[in-house]
Amino acid sequence: xxxxxxxxxxxxxxxxxxxxxxxxxxxxxxxxxxxxxxxxxxxxxxxxxxxxxxxxxxxxxxxxxxxxxxxxxxxxxxxxxxxxxxxxxxxxxxxxxxxxxxxxxxxxxxxxxxxxxxxxxxxxxxxxxxxxxxxxxxxxxxx
Amino acid sequence: xxxxxxxxxxxxxxxxxxxxxxxxxxxxxxxxxxxxxxxxxxxxxxxxxxxxxxxxxxxxxxxxxxxxxxxxxxxxxxxxxxxxxxxxxxxxxxxxxxxxxxxxxxxxxxxxxxxxxxxxxxxxxxxxxxxxxxxxxxxxxxxxxxxxxxxxxxxxxxxxxxxxxxxxxxxxxxxxxxxxxxxxxxxxxxxxxxxxxxxxxxxxxxxxxxxxxxxxxxxxxxxxxxxxxxxxxxxxxxxxxxxxxxxxxxxxxxxxxxxxxxxxxxxxxxxxxxxxxxxxxxxxxxxxxxxxxxxxxxxxxxxxxxxxxxxxxxxxxxxxxxxxxxxxxxxxxxxxxxxxxxxxxxxxxxxxxxxxxxxxxxxxxxxxxxxxxxxxxxxxxxxxxxxxxxxxxxxxxxxxxxxxxxxxxxxxxxxxxxxxxxxxxxxxxxxxxxxxxx
Numbered sequence: 001x002x003x004x005x006x007x008x009x010x011x012x013x014x015x016x017x018x019x020x021x022x023x024x025x026x027x028x029x030x031x032x033x034x035x036x037x038x039x040x041x042x043x044x045x046x047x048x049x050x051x052x053x054x055x056x057x058x059x060x061x062x063x064x065x066x067x068x069x070x071x072x073x074x075x076x077x078x079x080x081x082x083x084x085x086x087x088x089x090x091x092x093x094x095x096x097x098x099x100x101x102x103x104x105x106x107x108x109x110x111x112x113x114x115x116x117x118x119x120x121x122x123x124x125x126x127x128x129x130x131x132x133x134x135x136x137x138x139x140x141x142x143x
Numbered sequence: 144x145x146x147x148x149x150x151x152x153x154x155x156x157x158x159x160x161x162x163x164x165x166x167x168x169x170x171x172x173x174x175x176x177x178x179x180x181x182x183x184x185x186x187x188x189x190x191x192x193x194x195x196x197x198x199x200x201x202x203x204x205x206x207x208x209x210x211x212x213x214x215x216x217x218x219x220x221x222x223x224x225x226x227x228x229x230x231x232x233x234x235x236x237x238x239x240x241x242x243x244x245x246x247x248x249x250x251x252x253x254x255x256x257x258x259x260x261x262x263x264x265x266x267x268x269x270x271x272x273x274x275x276x277x278x279x280x281x282x283x284x285x286x287x288x289x290x291x292x293x294x295x296x297x298x299x300x301x302x303x304x305x306x307x308x309x310x311x312x313x314x315x316x317x318x319x320x321x322x323x324x325x326x327x328x329x330x331x332x333x334x335x336x337x338x339x340x341x342x343x344x345x346x347x348x349x350x351x352x353x354x355x356x357x358x359x360x361x362x363x364x365x366x367x368x369x370x371x372x373x374x375x376x377x378x379x380x381x382x383x384x385x386x387x388x389x390x391x392x393x394x395x396x397x398x399x400x401x402x403x404x405x406x407x408x409x410x411x412x413x414x415x416x417x418x419x420x421x422x423x424x425x426x427x428x429x430x431x432x433x434x435x436x437x438x439x440x441x442x443x444x445x446x447x448x449x450x451x452x453x454x455x456x457x458x459x460x461x462x463x464x465x466x467x468x469x470x471x472x473x474x475x476x477x478x479x480x481x482x483x484x485x486x487x488x489x490x491x492x493x494x495x496x497x498x499x500x501x502x503x504x505x506x507x508x509x510x511x512x513x514x515x516x517x518x519x520x521x522x523x524x525x526x527x528x529x530x531x532x533x534x535x536x537x538x539x540x541x542x543x544x545x546x547x548x549x550x551x552x553x554x555x556x557x558x559x560x561x562x563x564x565x566x567x568x569x570x571x572x573x574x575x576x577x578x579x580x581x
Contacts, residue, residue, distance in 0.1 A: 007528035009521045011558050037530040041555055042521075044530055063560045065521045069528045098529055116528070 001134045002070035002120055006047040006055055009065040012038060017045060020064065024049065027058035032143055033114060035101035046101070048073075048114060050141050072115045072123055073103075073135030083113060086132055093126045095119065149396065149459070151267035151299065152260065155406050156461050160454070163405050163462065168201030170434035171409065175199045175208070178440055181226040184219045185211070185442060202409060205432060206420050210443045216246050216385065225249055227438040237285040238384045238483055248384050249438040255294065257435050261390030261404045262295025262380075268395045268402075268459070269353040269378040271325050273300030276350075278323035280314055280332060281358065283307040287388025288358050288481070292327040295390065301325065308332065311339050319348040326354045329481045330361035330369060330377070334511035337372035351375045357382065357389050358481040360469065360578035366398075379468060385441050386431050392466050397458050400465030407435045410464060411443070412452050415473040426451050428473045429466065447474040471579050475572060479506055480513045484548050486571050492543045493519055496536070503562045504552075507575040515552040517544065520559045 010016045017036070024031060024047070033048040049055045052068060059066045076082040090097055095117050103112035112135055117123045127134060150156045158166075179186050179196045188209040189195065198207055216224060225232075227249070234250040250258070271277065277296040281288025289307055296303040304317055308328070314336065317323065326333065333354055340346055351373055357380035369377045381401050382389035391408055392401035403410045408431045412421045415428040429450040433440040448469035457465065477484045490500055502519040519540075527533060533556065540554045563570050 005528065007526070009526055009533075009556075009558060011561070016558070039530060039534060042533065042557075044528055044533070046528060063558070065523050065526045065559055067523065067526050067528060 001072075001124060001136050003048065003073045003114075003135060003137050003140055004052045005069045005071045005114065005116075006049060006052060006059070007067045007069055008045040008047065008059060010036075010043045010045050012041050012043055019062070020045060020059065023058045023062045023064075024055050027051075027054050029055040029058070030143075032140055033101060033103040033112070035099070035114075037099065046099075046114075048103070048140060050143060069116070070120055072117065072120060072127070073140065074113045074115060074127065075133040075135055076111045076113055078109055078111050082111065086113070086115075086127070089126050089130050089132070090115070090117070090123065093122065095123050095126070149267050149270055150461075151264040156264065156402075156463065158406075158462060160462055164202055166406055167409055167434060168203075170406075171202060171205065171432065172196075172199055174432075174434045174436075174440050175442070177437070178226050178442060182224060184215070184223045185209075185226075188215075205409060205411065205443070208432075208443050210418065210430065210445050211441055212445045213246065213385075213447075220245070221247050224441075225438060226440055227251055232438050234290075235285075236287045236290065236384055236388060246384055248387075251437045254387070254436050254438050257407060258291060258387040258390060259294030259298050261387065261393075261407060262291045263298035264295075264404065265355055265378070265380050265390055265393030266292070266295050266299045266301065266325065266327075268393055268461075269325065269355050269376070270396075271296075271299050271301055271353070275299070275301040275324045276304065276321055277301035277325040277327065278304040278306055278314070278318060278321075280306045280308055280326065280328040280336075281389075282481075286481075287382065287384050288327075288329075291382070291388040291390055292355065296325075296327075311336065315339060315343065315345060318351070319345055322350040324350055324352050326351055326373075326375075327380075328354070328356065329358050330356040330365050331359065331480075331508070331511045331513065333369045333373065333377070334365065337369060338511060341372070346374075349373065353378060355380050355393070359478045362578060381466065381469075383446060385444055385446075386433060387436070391431065395457060395459035395461055399457075400453060400467050402457070402461050402463040402465055403452075405463040408433055410452055410466060412450065413445075415445075415447075415449075423452055423454055426470065429469070447472050447476060449473055469579070477504070477506055477515075477572065477574065479515050480550050482548065482550050484515070484550070488547050489517055489544065489552070492540065492547050493517075496540050496543060497525055498522065498536075498540065501559075501562055503570060504572045505575065506572070513576070515550065516555055517552050518555045518557050518562060520562060521556050522559070 029049050029051045035046045037044045098116040100115050176196045192209045232249045238246040279292045283289030354377045366377045379394040380389050382391040392403040411430040412427040421427045429446045429448045449471040451467045453465045498519045505516045507514050544552045
């Protein structure tokens with residue numbers, strides 16, 4: 001069970017992220033989570049949205065370079081050590097987490113975290129075996 | 144020798160135009176016979192044009208001969224344009240830092256001697272004598288700058304400091320301790336040296352009186368700046384590896400153009416589109432014919448430099464035709480840090496690395512050093528959600544460009560369609576240096 005992440009290439013200059021969020025808004029798509037990775041000159045904006053196809057279409061129309069990557073959404077109890085448990089599972093299984101970022105908080109009880117790993121199947125197996133609840137695309141779209 | 148008598152070879156440098164032309168005719172006939180007999184490549188070009196050595200009786204017949212271009216040099220690389228056996232050659236020189244478009248020129252000992260004489264004329268015209276200390280900070284090696292001026296300095300009898308380029312601290316130390324009076328380098332390096340001298344408070348220890356600057360385009364503003372800050376007179380020198388290297392032409396005290404060494408090279412100005420020879424004073428592409436070289440004599444070699452020739456009487460007493468500072472290029476070659484760079488070389492690297500041909504080259508000058516940035520648009524195929532993969536692409540392209548053009552170019556990946564297009568085509572080169580005064 002994976003969820004779809006949109007990655008968008010952005011130059012490191014004023015207004016680029018604003019343009020992207022505007023075209024997503026204009027397409028009536030909601031952003032559920034986002035993170036930016038950057039170097040001095042460029043960055044990658046990563047987004048979880050409630051309608052991937054619509055957002056992708058809107059961005060492509062605006063001459064953005066967009067790709068869709070399958071990532072894992074994990075539901076983590078909102079208590080101390082919640083995230084660390086999940087990461088420990090990954091570490092024990094020798095799965096490298098390329099990057100991770102959290103959702104905008106949805107409720108007081110749970111936090112959603114996005115994990116990007118090389119081998120989704122392996123990570124999903126380990127997580128489910130250890131009782132970690134995963135977030136489905138339907139969950140996201142319903143948010 | 145009086146102040147106005149700065150000649151290395153007075154007789155020929157001040158010979159009448161008729162005498163020079165007669166000498167040129169005699170040497171041209173000899174050279175064409177030599178080349179036709181010994182160089183299959185050029186013989187074929189002449190045959191194709193239906194010209195035989197018998198058709199060439201003097202300079203008036205020069206226009207009948209076929210042109211040579213850099214493309215011919217590439218096609219004939221490495222030995223195809225030689226007119227002497229390798230056993231007669233003693234040296235090669237090569238254009239700086241290009242692999243895709245490298246030019247290799249061959250020299251006999253006599254070719255070297257004549258080249259060095261041309262450079263000696265430039266040094267003497269700048270006031271050089273055997274009493275001078277001449278610091279040569281052009282690169283030594285395959286690049287013609289160092290070896291040419293080094294040889295010229297020897298011929299004049301100057302104490303020669305073969306410094307080569309770079310290592311500014313050491314340059315300044317020798318300049319102060321050995322009291323250099325003449326400096327030979329690129330004009331941008333001269334500006335850099337001037338800056339370092341000021342920063343280190345060495346102005347009082349500098350004994351320079353003249354500088355001979357070439358290998359890149361420079362403006363009158365740069366000349367004034369260098370002259371003021373170094374307390375010298377700044378002389379221009381011109382040349383290209385294909386013809387010999389520096390010393391094809393050089394500036395005299397009048398500083399209104401560079402005297403072409405006409406006893407060795409015949410200069411023409413042509414219409415770059417039609418190839419027609421243009422009358423004196425008209426702007427066009429500069430073409431040279433070597434008439435004394437043995438190993439690698441270029442006949443009607445198109446320099447791609449846009450220029451004007453003038454036979455106006457010169458106050459220095461020299462009679463050889465003067466060429467203006469080149470006013471631009473008829474091709475898209477850039478000279479960055481003294482290195483010849485073609486946009487096509489950059490394009491080749493980008494395409495090889497899977498990038499698009501939507502790129503833009505931005506050349507600028509920060510303080511005194513040229514910078515080159517290559518902007519290229521991101522493509523969906525190359526894009527990744529991982530930052531290290533994108534950084535890796537940048538790094539690989541950087542390295543590939545360095546090995547192709549020989550200098551560091553900063554690669555910058557930009558958003559699609561962000562490179563300005565004019566009539567649908569991306570504007571390839573933006574040169575912010577404004578090096579040409581026109």
